[in-house]
Amino acid sequence: MTTTKTRAVEYPADGLTMIGHLALPSGTGRGPAVLIGPEGVGLSDVERRRADALAELGYVALAFDLHGGRYLADPEEMLARCMPLLADPDRMRGIGHAALDVVRAEPRTDPDRIAVVGYGTGGAVGLELGRDGVGLRAIGTVNALTTGRPGEAARIRCPVWAGVGSEDPIMPPAQRDAFAAEMQAGGVDWRLTVYGGALHAFHHPPVDHPAPPGVGHHPRHAQRAWRDVLDLLSECLPVTEDPARPDPAAR
Template sequence: MNTYTPPLTEILERESLPAGGIVSGDVDYEADGVLYRGYTARPAGDGRHPGVLVVHDWLGVTDYVRMRCDMLARLGYSAFAADIYGADIRPAPEEAPAVAGGFYQDRARWRKRLGDAFERLLAEPSVDPSRTAAIGYCFGGSAVLELARTGAQVGAVVSFHGGLLTGPAGEAAQIAAKVLVLHGAADPVAPDDAMLAFVDDLRTSPAVDWELIVYAGAMHAFTLPDANDPDHGAQFHAVAERRSWTAMKNFLVETFG
């Protein structure tokens, strides 16, 4: 069992550990000659469970992402943390904007790596490939929306304080997933004009099932306990963190039935 910092442990313990416990650990995988190091967490024992791809923020696969995977496993899901950067790339905070920015500038490469990670999720023996979702935080929140735009056959995507990017005209029609966007009302990374452009883009395809929840007073990174840079628009918001997790849980229950 992982040992987390007290703030992460406090969040984790909101979900009760099942009687049988969970099984978790790092996992190496490879695609197109690139080695990645992700993380898996699932309920102990045999059987298949709904699979949830978890995409990291701009720091890569950290304890924060591992903790969220553990929470999902406690809820009965088989969670797989994607490593979009590669096993040897774990940027320091001052390096992270440049590393993440490279993917924003090369969305084809970004989407390819997301697709490879989703295929790796589907290959997990504990995952029911007919019941899948993808969630992500910050960079990862943007990433799961990119995955949806590829037409990936994922049941649901949930973006926590992600950037809200639009795509080429008509691309929204490719989205097969149900979409839940959890957004801070005071997030300068995706201000009102970006949020409205994103919504207008989804409106071009009436068949897409989407929902946007905006949390008053919440800045960027509102679910990350160590986010404390309000001068740059990033700060933990305990109420929005708790409400957004509850919204995600309800969304997944509805999706998986």
Template structure:
């Protein structure tokens, strides 16, 4: 049964009238697993660019759609990616950690799922987006997933990680083709300084167009209004600044 999404709340975050919001549940399958991603776009001003957005470790839920809409905005079609499958909808932090742990350990599988959902996005007939007008972003675990998509050599113009993990098992094998923007909270205990430095070394060695923005008052989960723990907390000012940075990044790439 389809999730009863609160379209009005999503439209408000998107900055458009509820009547103008197209919200489509997109079923897809791979390797015997059923998935349901969600396509969001402004019917009143059909987009010509698309952003694949990967939620945090809770995966597909109302808040994931609202955060993606608020951060990316209605200037693009937004495809909120289900990378867990319909059988896996974490309800508690422990369940969410259990959901992402296998994918963090098996980056090849994570890359495979990310490339599969990108192709589903590319195949949507209700929007008209040129092959070179796709990007990706992700939040927390989703930032990790988006970076692994880029490292796999996927054809995306740009990738943005918002408070995601930055490490990868074999950085020397990265095949990044597009630009990269990392939006990082300095107080994030899950991404210590040595991992930030490792990411800098990886990007520099790959000779790609990359940027790293450090937010001094932010930790992990700074876009998540429900996050409230030491090192893992919402920071409204940083969430707003990160949204502006993401919009400027894709605005430059798609100009």
């Protein structure tokens, strides 16, 4: 295992003091970077472990914050925070740009080689960065098939991969179709993977608080989705090491 360094980073966004988790690979040179966006509940050890795993593979990785250092375990509180956020592309872009500024300011980052991998609300933030015309190398999302303002998908300048569970009630077939139509109309290099039998947030290990209806872990598909993320990064933002290893969040 490669020796990595991690630290918490504070930065302003959305009127809050965000607390992200930065993981750096071994060595001293500059290299590719990945922003990791969390589910609507907020930044947790799940995303921190994913950042650490990507750093072991040679990426600068920042797991960014959504809620000013808070984890919103209560579903009603989470929805009260996230629903207005998801309805406001400019707010999402502000959160994404703030995280992007942090990772670009890191001396180990090659500022021309950055990707975003996001889950749920964090994935929606990544898509909005793409719709804002940010020069990313790739955007990967899981259960974040959010659509944007008309015509703005044409500003996405990188491949987009999206994964979703076939039984996800929050991202049903109609939403999948709308997302696919938007990407296609925008001329995006896009692909969509549907994981049979999986619910919303299927990638996320079980939690110790009540989960909303329609949310559930699917261990096999969680591992597959992580491999699909790594395949996207290997194609669009390669490093020398082969990233064929399991998702650390499933441990």
